[in-house]
Each structure stands twice: as C-alpha cells, then as structure tokens.
Amino acid sequence: MAYFDNAATTYPKPVCVYEYMERFYRESGGSANRGQYALAQTAGGLISDTRARIRDLLHCPVKQVVFTPTATIALNMIIQGIIKAKVKNIYISPFEHNAVTRTLYAFELENRIKVHQLHVNNDLEYNLEKIRYQFDSVKPDAVILSHVSNTIGLIAPVEDIFRCAKKYDALTIVDMAQSAGLVDCNIGMENFDFAVFAGHKTLYGPTGISGFVMKPEIKLPAVLFGGTGFESANQDMPESLPEKFEMGTINIAGISGLNASLKWIQEETIEKIYQKEEANRRELLDLLKEYEFIKTVGCVKGRKYVGIVSCLIDGISSDSAGRIFNERGISVRTGLHCAPLAHKFINTFPAGTIRFSVGYFTSEKDFAELRNTLKYISSEMC
Amino acid sequence: MAYFDNAATTYPKPVCVYEYMERFYRESGGSANRGQYALAQTAGGLISDTRARIRDLLHCPVKQVVFTPTATIALNMIIQGIIKAKVKNIYISPFEHNAVTRTLYAFELENRIKVHQLHVNNDLEYNLEKIRYQFDSVKPDAVILSHVSNTIGLIAPVEDIFRCAKKYDALTIVDMAQSAGLVDCNIGMENFDFAVFAGHKTLYGPTGISGFVMKPEIKLPAVLFGGTGFESANQDMPESLPEKFEMGTINIAGISGLNASLKWIQEETIEKIYQKEEANRRELLDLLKEYEFIKTVGCVKGRKYVGIVSCLIDGISSDSAGRIFNERGISVRTGLHCAPLAHKFINTFPAGTIRFSVGYFTSEKDFAELRNTLKYISSEMC
Numbered sequence: 001m002a003y004f005d006n007a008a009t010t011y012p013k014p015v016c017v018y019e020y021m022e023r024f025y026r027e028s029g030g031s032a033n034r035g036q037y038a039l040a041q042t043a044g045g046l047i048s049d050t051r052a053r054i055r056d057l058l059h060c061p062v063k064q065v066v067f068t069p070t071a072t073i074a075l076n077m078i079i080q081g082i083i084k085a086k087v088k089n090i091y092i093s094p095f096e097h098n099a100v101t102r103t104l105y106a107f108e109l110e111n112r113i114k115v116h117q118l119h120v121n122n123d124l125e126y127n128l129e130k131i132r133y134q135f136d137s138v139k140p141d142a143v144i145l146s147h148v149s150n151t152i153g154l155i156a157p158v159e160d161i162f163r164c165a166k167k168y169d170a171l172t173i174v175d176m177a178q179s180a181g182l183v184d185c186n187i188g189m190e191n192f193d194f195a196v197f198a199g200h201k202t203l204y205g206p207t208g209i210s211g212f213v214m215k216p217e218i219k220l221p222a223v224l225f226g227g228t229g230f231e232s233a234n235q236d237m238p239e240s241l242p243e244k245f246e247m248g249t250i251n252i253a254g255i256s257g258l259n260a261s262l263k264w265i266q267e268e269t270i271e272k273i274y275q276k277e278e279a280n281r282r283e284l285l286d287l288l289k290e291y292e293f294i295k296t297v298g299c300v301k302g303r304k305y306v307g308i309v310s311c312l313i314d315g316i317s318s319d320s321a322g323r324i325f326n327e328r329g330i331s332v333r334t335g336l337h338c339a340p341l342a343h344k345f346i347n348t349f350p351a352g353t354i355r356f357s358v359g360y361f362t363s364e365k366d367f368a369e370l371r372n373t374l375k376y377i378s379s380e381m382c
Numbered sequence: 383m384a385y386f387d388n389a390a391t392t393y394p395k396p397v398c399v400y401e402y403m404e405r406f407y408r409e410s411g412g413s414a415n416r417g418q419y420a421l422a423q424t425a426g427g428l429i430s431d432t433r434a435r436i437r438d439l440l441h442c443p444v445k446q447v448v449f450t451p452t453a454t455i456a457l458n459m460i461i462q463g464i465i466k467a468k469v470k471n472i473y474i475s476p477f478e479h480n481a482v483t484r485t486l487y488a489f490e491l492e493n494r495i496k497v498h499q500l501h502v503n504n505d506l507e508y509n510l511e512k513i514r515y516q517f518d519s520v521k522p523d524a525v526i527l528s529h530v531s532n533t534i535g536l537i538a539p540v541e542d543i544f545r546c547a548k549k550y551d552a553l554t555i556v557d558m559a560q561s562a563g564l565v566d567c568n569i570g571m572e573n574f575d576f577a578v579f580a581g582h583k584t585l586y587g588p589t590g591i592s593g594f595v596m597k598p599e600i601k602l603p604a605v606l607f608g609g610t611g612f613e614s615a616n617q618d619m620p621e622s623l624p625e626k627f628e629m630g631t632i633n634i635a636g637i638s639g640l641n642a643s644l645k646w647i648q649e650e651t652i653e654k655i656y657q658k659e660e661a662n663r664r665e666l667l668d669l670l671k672e673y674e675f676i677k678t679v680g681c682v683k684g685r686k687y688v689g690i691v692s693c694l695i696d697g698i699s700s701d702s703a704g705r706i707f708n709e710r711g712i713s714v715r716t717g718l719h720c721a722p723l724a725h726k727f728i729n730t731f732p733a734g735t736i737r738f739s740v741g742y743f744t745s746e747k748d749f750a751e752l753r754n755t756l757k758y759i760s761s762e763m764c
Contacts, residue, residue, distance in 0.1 A: 001420060003421070005412060008631070009631060022400055022403070026400045030390075031393075031715075039383065069451030069590060070451065070630035072608035072630030072631075073455070073606065073608075097608075098608055099607070099608040101617060102619060103606075105617040105618070106607055198631070207411075207634050207636065208590035208633035222488075224454070224455065225458060225485040226452075226454035226457070226479075226480055226484060227454065232480060232718035233732050235483060236487070247481070247484075248453065249390070249391060249582060251451065251589045252589050253635070253636070254590045254633070338608075340615045352614075
C-alpha cells in the first residue's frame, strides 16, 4: 500500500500520537473540565496546554482557541454566526471547499447574503489590484479564504489579502485545514478574525478534533446550543469563551492525540516538516513528468504550494484512472475533492482530477510502488 | 480515586475499547469512505458494521444510522431541522438536558415555536391520562423525551408516551444519551422517528462519536453543511442518507472504539450490564442511607432507574459538599447537571444536588473509598 491521500487525512500519524492518545485516554479519560475532581482537572490541564500550543503555532498569543469536532463544524459556526449577525457581502476565493460554499449557498438561496469571488489571474496569482477594485465596487463585509487549496495545493497570500480586507473593515476568516502546522504564517494579530484548523490533516492529530482561533472581542452569535457545564440555569448560551462554542462533551480522546502531535510539530519544527513535504512534492512531480500521458494541472511556476498535486491522464477519465491506482494499492483521490469551484477555475469540472497528496511520512517505498504502477499503466497504454 | 461520574462519561472503558481503537487507528486510520483504496474500504467496512450494531441494539433493523460527533450536535440537527420544517408545538419532559432546552429556547425567543411540558406527577409518574388531555388541548407537532434523566436516573415510559404521541401524528424524538446500551427498550419501529445516542456514556465507547437513528423516509432539512465526498458539484446537501447529515471527515478513530464497545455490550448482554449497574445503584443507595445527613432526591419507590442518584447534604451547599468529595478523590458532579428544568421539578433549583453515578465498572474499591469519605464528613459534622 502506498498512501497518497494525505490531503484527506495525514497517514500514518507520528507514533507518539497513537501512543499518547491511548495512554492518556486509558489513564485519564474521565469527564474533562466539568468536575472538580482530579481526573477532570488532569483532562482540563491537557486541554489548556493544547490551546496554548495552537496559539503558539499560529502566532496569536492573545486569541481564543475554540475546539470543535471538525473544521466543517467550525466553519458552519463561524459562517452561520456572521450571517446571523447580518453580514451581507461575502468574498471567497475560487478554491473554497464545500464546507464553505455549501454553507454559503443555503443562505444565498434565501437571499440573505451575496457571495463574490476574489479575482485570481489565470496564472493563479491573486490579483491584489483587482481585488481592491472589487472591494471598492462592493464593500466586503467578510472575506473567507482557504489558505491552501485542497485541490491543487496552491498557497494563498493570506497576509496581503487580509491586510487589504481590513482596510474595508471586513471580517476575515482563513480556512487553514490544509496549512496549519505545515505552512508557517503570521497573518498579524489584527488582520485575521478567525482561523480554522483541522486536527487530522496537516496537524497530524487524530480525527474528531479541530477548531478555530478567534479575536475574543468579536460578538459571534451561537448557532449550535447545548450544555456547557457552566451557567446551566441560563437558557441562552453563556457569553464566556470558549464555553459559548464548546457545547456538549469535548473530545478529550482526540485532544490528547492532538496534544501529542503539536508537541511533535514543535520538536520537528514547522520549517523542517514543510521542507520534507516540499522535497516529497518535488519527487512526485519529477516522477509524474517521466510519463507523457500524465498532465499536471494547477501547477504554475513561481507560485507556492504544499504537497498536493492534481493531474489528468490522457484518454482515461479520472475515475477510471483512480480505480487503476487504487486497485494496485496506490491511495489517491479522484473527482472534485469537495471543491467544485476550484475545478471550474482550473477547467477540470465536472470530471475532476486525480489528486496525489504527499506528507511528512511519504516514503521511498511509496514512490517505488507508484513508479511500478505508472510503468504498468504506461505499458497498458502502448 | 473513586469514580462516581459515569453519567458524564463512563470510565474506565472496557479494555478492548482502548486496545482496538489504538490498533485500528494505527493500522487503518486512513480516510474513511471517501476513496476507493483498500484503507478507505477497510474503514468503510468498520463504519457499516458499527451502524449495523447500533440498529441491532436499538431494535430498528430498517432505520438509518447517522453518526455525529456528539449527542448535542445530533439534537441540534434534529431539533433545528424540524423547526426549519415548520414544527410549532413541541412537548418535552421536565427532565430535558440543556442540549434540548437551550436549542429550543433560541427559537422560542424568535416566536417560532411553543414549548410545552409533559405532565409528570409529583411522585414522578408520567401521567398518560393528563398527557392525552394536553395533546387534545394543544396538538403536539413533536415530542422530545429524555429516555433517562441525567439528574435523577429516572427511566421514562417512552413506549407509552410515543404510542400516544403517534395517535396525534407527532414527530417523536428520544434522547437515549443515558440509556442506549443500558436500558433495553423496543419502542416499536413505527413509534419513534429519531433516537439519539452518545457513544461515550452508556455505550462505553470513546468521546467524539455519537449519532442518531431515524426513519429514512422523513425529510429532515439540513442545518449544517459541508463536503460529503459525494455529489460534490451539487451545492445543496445531497438528499441521500446518511451523507446528508455526515458532512466533513467522520471520526474513524472514535468509530473504531465504539465498534469495540458495541461488541463488548453484545457479549456481556445489555441485561447483565443493567443488572450490574442496578446492583451498584442499590449498594450506593444503601451506603448513602447509613448517613442521616444525606437526603436522596428524585428517588421514588415503584419507579425505574439507572445508576444515577442525586442527593443533598444537611447544612452544606452542594458545591461545598462536592468540593469535599472531590478533594478526597471521590469524583462526583454537583450543581444543575446541565438540566435546570429537572432541578426545578424536584425543587433543588438553583443550588442543585450532588450527583453520584455508577456504571458497570464501579468496584468495591470505589465504594470503600466513598464509605471512608462519608465517615470523614460524618465525623466533621459531629
């Protein structure tokens, strides 16, 4: 088995993640933060430590970290929350995930918002001049930006775009599902209001734990309700953070795994992790280039990328090609990758592409297996 | 440490849960269900098997199982969904959790629904005659019922209430967070529309995985949106189940733990688990009765209970008493237990109670430690 689906979930995880998660949950897996007893305090301590590590990683020492089960739920809480707070004109990139676009669409249908697309040139450059022109013509109430496209791996210049958006007093939301822990980025405390992270992707943690950081002074209305172990008599959600957005039982099993992975990232360093993934991306691109029948898409010189590569194979649909890879033990993902907008932008809609995504743990064995399969496809095509 | 907070989360879990979860996630923790490759297929198989086990447990072979991260999110999806579908008059029990009441309250404030309380006698009997009278006077569009009160452990006669509600064509929603896997109950396929379960409570699974079963023919509007790895071009949520309600990455680490705990429940049998918890509850009650300064509340002869006991201590507030217990290593939960309505009903609002909750794994050692602490409190009070 060769795993090239790290953009869906990184696999494997650092060994410390499996080990620490199992041990912590076995030894201290009582109810977290909702009791005064020692077990609850231990779990509470782990949660606080994990919040601090997220703040460190994202260079936002005074921001509030909120844990959610998935990045999708985090995005729903933020997007539905700002719409409840009467945001109207929302700009997005052409690379947004369905977690963003489907959520927006539900409210577009009700005519409650208007969605605009940030101008990106055909050569995949975010055109800041034209974006300023767009903002002048329709003032942005909010800008939602995938830091990294899950389809082609393109890194967006989030710092520049948000600096510009802030001149128009827009709320700024960055989806770092494919970048937190991988692309070091200091957006500037004042320039971003919300940053969403996914524990099981570039943070190398387990499934079931994600979240967002937010400026604590923002009054985001709650869209999900429940018990907070706190102010129980109040039938409104409490205004205190993070409780307002952490209703229900927090996933302490997941947080223990995320805590271990954040320690691992700190030890490895984000720079080294990126460099290793970049080296793996180069090796992947070199390998794919050996075969004329493979055409990579969305890969432009001069742009910055993470280890996600989309491609097409001459004469074979992406789905059929995917089947060949998968049957031969090469884990790839084909189709639209929950990002139809991105595929429209790169002209691969609706058939989609074959997506290879590497990670820190992609190995020479993975590449050797991929090479064998490419040779096999090549021989079949002759 | 003596753990009497099983109503918050059961602890410890069966050893097989920790072991299987760690092993499965390490060996097969790729992306589930969203690829054609072997790892995704293995994970997909585990998910299907887990759904089948939930259906078996709840005696609903043809119902749809939907996984959600928490029971709170499941309840939000169902309650907000039926309100979107124009449900107006909603009946609840006096024992509902804030996951239900806070969600309802947000829509009551907007005058979109009216909430009524099912008639329960002072002796904690659900008065079916009066409930029928209530339904005659204001027709129920939906009835939401906690199968088991998380505050006093009372088991509601859900079969009778839902049979009655169905005569009025009401939607019926049972919150089984404190009962699934513990209280065997065959509500009857036709009589319930939604049943919510919490993986980490009476199902003895890990945190981060819960869900609901539903009649597949019900058209429940989506209230959370995101990628489904499926029909990605469609900007509406797909109508197919369970995809419509399982947006985002499913918690395969959590599901593997839940799968192991469901196997464990099947092997132990639900009857034996209930009997063991009931024996532990008896032992707890006998122990508490030895001390005159302790007064159990909400405990009425002739009613059925699970292992949750609320009590008060003469002359000490619940919070102070809780501190004494917790400082001496007895894990209890004090206050309102996210269920202010229940405390109003049993006249312990707003100070709340001290809640002891036992489980299958409550041991003689736990009771011995509790006995020592009760002796200590007793001596301090003299």
